[in-house]
Amino acid sequence: xxxxxxxxxxxxxxxxxxxxxxxxxxxxxxxxxxxxxxxxxxxxxxxxxxxxxxxxxxxxxxxxxxxxxxxxxxxxxxxxxxxxxxxxxxxxxxxxxxxxxxxxxxxxxxxxxxxxxxxxxxxxxxxxxxxxxxxxxxxxxxxxxxxxxxxxxxxxxxxxxxxxxxxxxxxxxxxxxxxxxxxxxxxxxxxxxxxxxxxxxxxxxxxxxxxxxxxxxxxxxxxxxxxxxxxxxxxxxxxxxxxxxxxxxxxxxxxxxxxxxxxxxxxxxxxxxxxxxxxxxxxxxxxxxxxxxxxxxxxxxxxxxxxxxxxxxxxxxxxxxxxxxxxxxxxxxxxxxxxxxxxxxxxxxxxxxxxxxxxxxxxxxxxxxxxxxxxxxxxxxxxxxxxxxxxxxxxxxxxxxxxxxxxxxxxxxxxxxxxxxxxxxxxxxxxxxxxxxxxxxxxxxxxxxxxxxxxxxxxxxxxxxxxxxxxxxxxxxxxxxxxxxxxxxxxxxxxxxxx
Amino acid sequence: xxxxxxxxxxxxxxxxxxxxxxxxxxxxxxxxxxxxxxxxxxxxxxxxxxxxxxxxxxxxxxxxxxxxxxxxxxxxxxxxxxxxxxxxxxxxxxxxxxxxxxxxxxxxxxxxxxxxxxxxxxxxxxxxxxxx
Numbered sequence: 001x002x003x004x005x006x007x008x009x010x011x012x013x014x015x016x017x018x019x020x021x022x023x024x025x026x027x028x029x030x031x032x033x034x035x036x037x038x039x040x041x042x043x044x045x046x047x048x049x050x051x052x053x054x055x056x057x058x059x060x061x062x063x064x065x066x067x068x069x070x071x072x073x074x075x076x077x078x079x080x081x082x083x084x085x086x087x088x089x090x091x092x093x094x095x096x097x098x099x100x101x102x103x104x105x106x107x108x109x110x111x112x113x114x115x116x117x118x119x120x121x122x123x124x125x126x127x128x129x130x131x132x133x134x135x136x137x138x139x140x141x142x143x144x145x146x147x148x149x150x151x152x153x154x155x156x157x158x159x160x161x162x163x164x165x166x167x168x169x170x171x172x173x174x175x176x177x178x179x180x181x182x183x184x185x186x187x188x189x190x191x192x193x194x195x196x197x198x199x200x201x202x203x204x205x206x207x208x209x210x211x212x213x214x215x216x217x218x219x220x221x222x223x224x225x226x227x228x229x230x231x232x233x234x235x236x237x238x239x240x241x242x243x244x245x246x247x248x249x250x251x252x253x254x255x256x257x258x259x260x261x262x263x264x265x266x267x268x269x270x271x272x273x274x275x276x277x278x279x280x281x282x283x284x285x286x287x288x289x290x291x292x293x294x295x296x297x298x299x300x301x302x303x304x305x306x307x308x309x310x311x312x313x314x315x316x317x318x319x320x321x322x323x324x325x326x327x328x329x330x331x332x333x334x335x336x337x338x339x340x341x342x343x344x345x346x347x348x349x350x351x352x353x354x355x356x357x358x359x360x361x362x363x364x365x366x367x368x369x370x371x372x373x374x375x376x377x378x379x380x381x382x383x384x385x386x387x388x389x390x391x392x393x394x395x396x397x398x399x400x401x402x403x404x405x406x407x408x409x410x411x412x413x414x415x416x417x418x419x420x421x422x423x424x425x426x427x428x429x430x431x432x433x434x435x436x437x438x439x440x441x442x443x444x445x446x447x448x449x450x451x452x453x454x455x456x457x458x459x460x461x462x463x464x465x466x467x468x469x470x471x472x473x474x475x476x477x478x479x480x481x482x483x484x485x486x487x488x489x490x491x492x493x494x495x496x497x498x499x
Numbered sequence: 500x501x502x503x504x505x506x507x508x509x510x511x512x513x514x515x516x517x518x519x520x521x522x523x524x525x526x527x528x529x530x531x532x533x534x535x536x537x538x539x540x541x542x543x544x545x546x547x548x549x550x551x552x553x554x555x556x557x558x559x560x561x562x563x564x565x566x567x568x569x570x571x572x573x574x575x576x577x578x579x580x581x582x583x584x585x586x587x588x589x590x591x592x593x594x595x596x597x598x599x600x601x602x603x604x605x606x607x608x609x610x611x612x613x614x615x616x617x618x619x620x621x622x623x624x625x626x627x628x629x630x631x
Contacts, residue, residue, distance in 0.1 A: 170600055
């Protein structure tokens with residue numbers, strides 16, 4: 001049984017995705033418990049896998065008993081079991097939350113919603129677990145296609161934003177496919193471990209160079225790395241709240257995982273550092289992304305759109321950590337993947353709760369929100385603290401490691417950019433907190449009458465518990481960050497890296 | 500010059516793939532009509548399929564089926580005599596992906612048309628600007 005965990009975690013949500021339409025045709029109310037049960041299975045599997053990896057190092061699962069490099073291999077190591085646990089926890093929590101939110105936003109589309117949601121999580125899990133470059137493409141497209149569908153059922157500008165996303169996403173996936181094709185052309189294999197073995201002799205080849213560039217650009221689009229981020233803000237803003245809360249913490253982070261996998265496992269780190277200076281380019285683009293994303297976020301008057309631009313900025317942090325290519329920087333990037341999953345999950349769930357109560361996310365309607373929804377908004381405060389990087393939230397630790405990594409790389413411009421972008425984060429998040437704390441944005445000194453009392457109007461428990469779980473996740477991953485670092489992340493860093 | 504021409508002619512399938520890909524990218528970026536963008540996207544994906552098919556093909560090779568009976572005396576096989584089936588099999592999956600993408604894109608276009616009653620990009624952007 002323990003050997004079958006890698007395949008079970010993909011098969012369970014996939015099969016449930018096909019069961020949901022049948023069950024939903026019979027009784028719509030059964031879709032939700034089925035989806036929650038189907039996503040509890042990967043949670044158990046990934047925790048089992050992480051335990052197994054921590055006990056005895058990596059292991060691999062051969063699909064249909066065909067041994068690699070001929071068959072498809074699911075290769076488990078510290079890197080992907082770490083990301084798998086994040087995916088399964090966040091998707092499970094968000095699915096619990098979905099019940100009331102979907103009922104209020106998409107009352108007549110419950111069945112297709114859960115089908116697509118399960119397919120998307122299948123794709124994300126599959127992308128992470130697979131050790132076969134082409135198999136990753138297939139799962140990438142499974143998750144992207146269901147993601148297009150999920151975003152398109154949103155309100156207002158959703159279809160148009162989805163259209164842009166489809167065009168950009170298809171170019172990204174196609175570039176990835178081309179890159180894999182070029183690698184196959186020179187090595188004759190698609191298995192990642194086999195590619196890693198065969199490629200070092202071919203680093204002088206121009207085909208491998210082209211492949212590397214295609215892979216980087218393709219994944220860069222999927223990751224929404226500046227300047228390839230244009231599809232993201234619209235798509236995440238207009239998507240239904242549950243979808244934003246599922247896609248924003250996970251989708252771009254899984255793409256970031258894929259980038260780490262390609263750059264440091266399939267290729268030797270030396271290739272992207274020395275043969276083509278991709279890491280330098282990546283970290284400069286990341287620095288621009290952190291500033292541009294934050295500045296755009298300040299200019300927004302809609303919470304969800306503001307958070308979407310914040311995703312662009314936060315992807316910059318992860319890309320910076322990858323681009324620094326030293327031990328501290330990559331630790332920071334990996335911690336930031338964990339931190340972002342919980343933090344973005346938390347704040348997007350709160351945005352969903354606000355949409356649930358206020359029917360919109362415009363900042364001008366936020367007055368007295370702290371008194372209306374004290375529990376939800378306190379979770380939001382924890383989320384914003386983590387965004388800004390105030391201890392003991394996890395945001396502080398990931399930013400600390402990124403800062404130390406920049407110092408170790410001797411690049412003081414990145415240190416300055418990190419600090420400035422933190423200040424910009426303070427500007428746009430404290431504006432929300434200020435608007436939500438008071439009745440009016442500015443104090444009214446001429447006022448004589450006492451402030452009217454505001455009745456508490458909280459969201460239902462099935463939304464409240466997931467929000468609080470996410471907030472607890474932020475705090476716990478911050479408090480135990482050194483243990484996560486020493487137990488898991490240390491083993492992910494390539495051996496050739498300097499501190 | 501002669502070598503240049505022979506490179507062009509001997510690798511015409513790869514040139515075809517690059518030309519098709521550029522046509523697709525051009526249509527996706529420049530065309531104003533959303534349906535034309537999608538046609539461009541499909542040409543782009545087809546170009547990649549052509550590329551993969553070219554990888555597997557060999558001159559004078561046959562389909563990779565070995566015709567010798569079960570338990571018969573072993574025969575020696577020369578790989579040059581058979582085309583590589585793997586890229587072709589991969590493209591079966593990629594074709595399915597391309598069809599699915601096309602389907603989703605066309606479905607999205609139907610909703611866009613219902614909402615804005617036009618498929619011209621500039622007109623949609625104008626309507627979106629006016630309504631805020």
